[in-house]
Amino acid sequence: MKYAPWIALALLIAAAIALWRFYSPSGAPTVVVYVSHDQVFSEPILKDFENDTGIKVRAVYDTEETKSAGAMNRLIAEKSNPQADVYWANEPIRAEVLRQQRIAAPYVSPNAEGIPATFRDPDGYWTGFAARARVLIVNTSLDQRPASVLSYTDARWRGKMVIANPLFGTTTDQIAALFVLWGDERGRSFMQNVHDNGVKASPSNGDSADLVARGEFAFSLVDSDDVINRMKQHQPVDLVYPDQGADEIGCFIVPNAAVLIAGAPHPEAGKKLIDYLLSPDTEGKLALSDAAQIPLHPGVPPPAQLRPIESIKVMDVNYAAVAAKLQAIQPFLKSWVAGE
């Protein structure tokens, strides 16, 4: 008993050394992937890849941006000595940032065939798959429904609108896209009008969706999977594809993006994983799961509650331009949030 603590300490150190050896890279085929798509949905896909190919997947998962700064910052910080082979981005803007920072390597997968050119980098630095649409979630108690992003400036909805923090995620992407489409002056004016119309900011799309579902706000711009999830929970919400009219700007689409990392430790395994992610099978699984992602390969059925990509009027933007614009308007958005 006298020596119990020393024995316990010795056992601990032995366990630590064993664990260290166990976790040291072994000879088995391995791929390291950093994932920004929700772990709840992405992990099953990666497990299927492991079972189908025998390649062990070691993953780093991300959190909602407002809670941490995970995968992207790691990739940037590790640039000089990459640890990851693949980055599974949940939107193409991050993939673009990686390309601009020379962290991405070009790879055109055979499974990229069929995916519309809008959703791919022309040089193969990233390839989009399984998308979300930026839609309006509305409470079903509403007599009238918003039909456009411009509804945020409509006096009818004064004080009844919420939007996710425009410094993070797909909200930032969409605002940057609007700036690209409209130009800086109109973009700033729009944001000022939104502010003046009494919009509230929430921490995330999920929080926005919950607030609308609870009836605290009339509508919000969120991702399509946020709406589908609340619908499945039988919450009183519905979905509106904004700006679908002939002269309107269309719905901003946010695909996932697969990126091969420059200097990856296991590039061949990385390419195999990218091929797997871009396959129609994977898109089908992501459509059927609670992720409710819209396939980009033609002929792959979308989630039951969503239209196929071909029947949505898609906002015509260049994601590289959106990425560049996003970085340019960050200081503006920062002061917009501060003034909120």
Add this chain to the structure above:
Amino acid sequence: MIELRAVSKNYNGRRVIDSVSLRMERSERVVLFGPSGCGKSTVLQLIAGLTLPDLGEILIDNELVARAHKNLREPEERGIGMVFQDLALWPHMTVAENIEFGLRAKRFPHKQRAQRVSEMVDLVRLGDYLNARPAELSGGQQQRVALARALALTPRILLMDEPLSTLDDELNRQLRQEILRLHDDLGFTLVYVTHSRDEARELGSRTIFLKQGRLDGEQS
């Protein structure tokens, strides 16, 4: 045997020992006498090497063991035993273990250690309390354990810092006799700190007076 040459020591900006020079001969019984706060305990700490002088030199048997801000001989190398004011008995060890500790530190073989512990315990007449812990002993018994521990390694110098101050008169007297007897038997140099005139009179062959950190006379 023990020599302090113009030793000074400061604590928190206050000079507690001010250019003190003194000399103690081998096997002498020297008492350091003075009021509380005059620096007596600091002199013991300096001789033991537990604190460093700011100025001056300390020699033991003509060997320089300490100079300003530096020990040239570490405390454990000076052949010194010490009975602290709070006795500093290790509460988690038995009487035997307290006495044996120094012997184990010096890597005495087991048999020799056991024999020496037995000798010490007999010397201080605590034979029945080998396995007792300090908390189970009376004040006088604790004093004797502290003495036995200090003498276990046959030190050439024994430092005692007001060891009897908390005891009643009768016990105090008994232990004074004990210390004198041990001194006669073992022949160490005794440096004894006290503010009691009775103790100074009985224990010291020479008394050195200290006042506000300075020497204030001597008496044999």
Add this chain to the structure above:
Amino acid sequence: MEKRLTLWAAAAALAVIGLLPLLTMVTNSLVVNGVFSLQAYQALWESGSEQLALMGNSILLSLYVTLLATIMGVPLGILLGKTDLPLRRSLTALLTVPLLIPPYVIAVAWFALIGSGGWMSSVAPEASKHLATAFFGLYGCTGVLFTAFMPIVILLTIAYVGAVNPRLEDAGRLVSGWGGVLRHITLPSIAPAILFAAILVFLLTLGEVGVPTYLRYRVYPVETLTQFAAFYDFSAATAAAIPLLAITLALLALEYPILRNRTSELRTVMFGGRAHIKLGRWRFPLLALVLAWTAVTVALPLAVLIAQSWSASAYADAFARAGGSILRSLVFAAVGASLLMLVGFFGGYLIHNRTLPVWRGVDALTLFLFTLPGTVVGIGLISLWNTPMSNFIYSTPAIIILGYLAQYAVLPTRMTSAILDRVPRSLEQAAQLSGATWFMTLRQVVVPLARRGLIAVWIIAYVFCLRDLGVSMVVYPPGSDTLPVRILTLMANGAPSLIAALCVILIAVTLLPLGAVALWSGRTNP
């Protein structure tokens, strides 16, 4: 010689583990495109008024939380650590639970209780409406974080209140009741521990991002996070973290005079047991109060978690999802706590004895590292260790352990320093004069006497390592995430029942080993 060498080695270890990554980050923040630049710091300076407002919010929130946690936590700690209140050990374990749950989860649980659509809205809709409105903002943040961090004050109070010299209290009891003794003797003697606990709570609140973001209260650390998450600008994020150094220095400046002006050290008499206050007729009324408090602050949010996870399938799913993260969390935390105890022991010894001239620097460094957001510490570790030569560290769980050591070194160093305060210096000196080497003295005299306190150090270090998110999130090797990290990553669209079940599992795996340690400690220290 061995003492100085070992203490220098400990100081050097802390410098390498904690200071080097920080210096790397700061150096990188001063270089733009290979050229020296103060751009990041200039930008920070130029946004001064906005930053000041955010910092003001952060400090206000931290002060409120610290005040409440101390006012409630100290009396609770005394009740649980020094009286004959029934069920003390169980209540202590229960009251520790909020510390183990990510504060964000506590906020969500409370909202599920009092928010619209929650339990309270069906029972008292008007009250629920008012509470829900008040919940979003400073008051909600204060409430959540105070319940999350109060266990720190309780645990540290319990750890130190039992070590007060019982003779001093006895002397006081001859002329005063326990009220006077507690006020004039006990509390002053554990004031350093209370002050340290308050500092920890203050700094943890200062660095908290998740709860203020959820409850829409704008705070300064969001600036650092924003620079990372929105801009990927490490230089700006580092620059944003530097003002926190000013906070650290301010806290140290506050602490040192208070500690220096304390009267003579009140040491534990090794010969007596701890004094227990007999509550008499107040025993059961106070028990009822503590139970009520526990019910509101612990049982209610815990009940929400359990209610949300109340199905076998939820737990089956949780265990399947958790995978190896449960075992990893336990092992990493145990290893981290053990190494923290080791490095912290020597660091604490160094600070306590002021053996080397760098003792103040070591103290300040460990406190500053605790102040920094875990993300900054993590990125610093990546900057330093992510090289081909050091890959054998970076790509293994060793990097997480280094992260724990960097972020939490202040806990064992400060606690050890306080523990050593209770071991009379003469005991070490006596051993030294007896010829013992320094290591022998530590092994056979100091550590046995400090054992109880060192166990408390290990427990506190274990809890902090286990609940760590900031650093782990950024540096965990792919495939080696811990359970708290996994909970946070699964929270994005994970079913509430899954998250709740994972939180319950986290609480269980934390309390079980702690229970074992407490049991073993109780048997060997009756």
